[in-house]
Each structure stands twice: as structure tokens, then as C-alpha cells.
Amino acid sequence: MGAVKSKRLPRAVREQQMMDAAVQTFGQRGYRAASMDEIAELAGVSKPLVYLYLNSKEELFTSCIQREAKALVAAVRSGVEPGLPADRQLWAGLRAFFTHTAENPDGWAVLHRQARTHGEPFATEVMAMRDEIVAFVTGLIGAAAREAHHDPALPDRDVSGLAQALVGAAESLAGWANDTPGVSAKEAAATLMNFSWAGLENLMHGRPWAPRAQVAARV
Numbered sequence: 642m643g644a645v646k647s648k649r650l651p652r653a654v655r656e657q658q659m660m661d662a663a664v665q666t667f668g669q670r671g672y673r674a675a676s677m678d679e680i681a682e683l684a685g686v687s688k689p690l691v692y693l694y695l696n697s698k699e700e701l702f703t704s705c706i707q708r709e710a711k712a713l714v715a716a717v718r719s720g721v722e723p724g725l726p727a728d729r730q731l732w733a734g735l736r737a738f739f740t741h742t743a744e745n746p747d748g749w750a751v752l753h754r755q756a757r758t759h760g761e762p763f764a765t766e767v768m769a770m771r772d773e774i775v776a777f778v779t780g781l782i783g784a785a786a787r788e789a790h791h792d793p794a795l796p797d798r799d800v801s802g803l804a805q806a807l808v809g810a811a812e813s814l815a816g817w818a819n820d821t822p823g824v825s826a827k828e829a830a831a832t833l834m835n836f837s838w839a840g841l842e843n844l845m846h847g848r849p850w851a852p853r854a855q856v857a858a859r860v
Contacts, residue, residue: 656694659684663695664705668747672702672755672763706756706763709748710770716741717774727785728842732834734781735811739826742815753816771808779804782841807837 650658662684666675677698681688695701720737721730742749752770756763782800810833818829 652694655686655690659686659691659695659701660705660708663701664709664751665747667702667705667755668750672759677701702751702756703762703766705748705751706766709745709752710766712745712748713738713741713752714770714773714777718777721781727781728834728838730781730785731838731841732830734778735830735833736826738811739815739818739829743819743826743829746819749815749819753812771812775801775804775808778807782807785841803841807833810836 659680663675663680666680666683670679675698677688677691680701681691684691691701695704716737717734720740721734723730725733752767756767779801782804814829814833818824818826
């Protein structure tokens with residue numbers, strides 16, 4: 642009997658399989674160590690088909706970055722329900738962020754570890770994602786601060802530094818949580834919430850931190 646031919650799949654489905662295999666391979670092996678042969682084998686297709694559908698290794702990696710970045714941003718945005726108190730919105734956003742990175746560790750490795758360490762054009766793609774998340778968090782914190790101050794003219798740039806710090810902390814904590822057995826997305830979100838919210842709440846109510854005046858040395 643002759644070999645049984647595999648069922649022909651629609652191109653979109655086949656491309657999705659290849660992209661899934663590529664994200665897994667890049668995330669676990671790294672961009673330089675990963676090969677198109679490995680990706681093709683994992684996807685269950687021939688290497689020429691991978692090249693036909695997704696072109697070069699560089700273009701494939703760029704497509705992986707774009708797909709994973711889009712999914713992460715969508716997860717964070719959909720996790721926040723407008724109209725809730727500021728702390729609940731921030732908590733929901735952090736839960737969504739850490740849940741997504743925990744459920745997609747290879748995708749997060751592609752974004753956080755691989756893309757940033759291999760130069761252009763990969764780093765630019767990741768920065769575009771990060772800028773979108775920072776802008777979203779800036780708007781969230783800024784809206785809460787304006788509401789607390791009853792000052793609609795308070796510009797978002799006054800809290801953009803806090804947004805940068807918060808996103809940076811979330812990125813580092815996500816890597817730690819994925820590498821540390823037993824740390825759940827809820828625990829990671831609570832860790833960052835406890836670390837950040839006291840300062841944010843004080844800022845939103847007009848109580849920024851300032852260093853205490855030095856006590857004059859006794860003569």
C-alpha cells in the first residue's frame with residue numbers, strides 16, 4: 642500500500658502551525674541557535690514550505706515578535722474594565738499581563754529576551770509594543786490622578802515616569818515569575834501591586850514623597 646497523504650490544510654491554518662512552532666523554537670533555543678529545520682520538523686512540514694510561506698529566518702522572527710506583541714497588548718487592554726476605581730483597573734491590568742506571560746512563556750521569551758538582544762529590526766518591534774503599553778498605563782494613572790486632584794488639566798507627562806517604572810518592573814517580574822516554580826500570575830501581580838500602589842495612591846492624592854530635611858550635626 643502506498644503512503645497515506647496528509648490532509649491539505651488551509652494556508653492560514655498551516656501558517657499558524659508554523660508560527661506556533663517558530664515561537665516555541667525561538668523562545669526555547671534562542672534566535673541564533675534556532676534553525677529552520679527544527680521549526681519545520683516541529684510544525685510537521687518541509688523546510689521549503691516554511692520558506693515559501695514565511696520567507697527568511699529574519700522575517701519569520703519579526704513576524705513572531707509582531708504576533709506575540711499584538712497578543713500581549715490585547716490581553717492587557719481587554720483585562721481592564723473602564724469605570725472601575727484606579728486601583729482595581731491597575732490590578733486587573735497586572736493580572737492580565739502576568740496571566741498572559743505565564744500562559745505564553747515562549748512568546749514572552751521571544752519578546753523580552755530574544756528580540757531585545759539581537760539588534761535591529763527586532764528591538765524596534767519590541768519598543769513599539771512597550772511604548773503602547775506605557776502609553777496605556779500613563780493614561781490610566783493620569784486619569785486617576787486628575788480625578789483625585791479634580792484638575793482636568795493635569796498632563797499625562799507628569800506621571801509618565803511612573804508608568805515607565807511600573808512597566809519595567811512588570812517586565813522583570815514576569816521573567817522572574819516564569820523562572821521560579823510555584824509563582825502564580827496572581828501572586829506576581831500582587832507583589833507588584835503592593836510595591837507600587839502605596840506610592841501611586843499618595844501621588845494621586847497630592848502627597849508625593851520627598852527626602853526629609855537633614856538634621857544639623859550637633860556641635
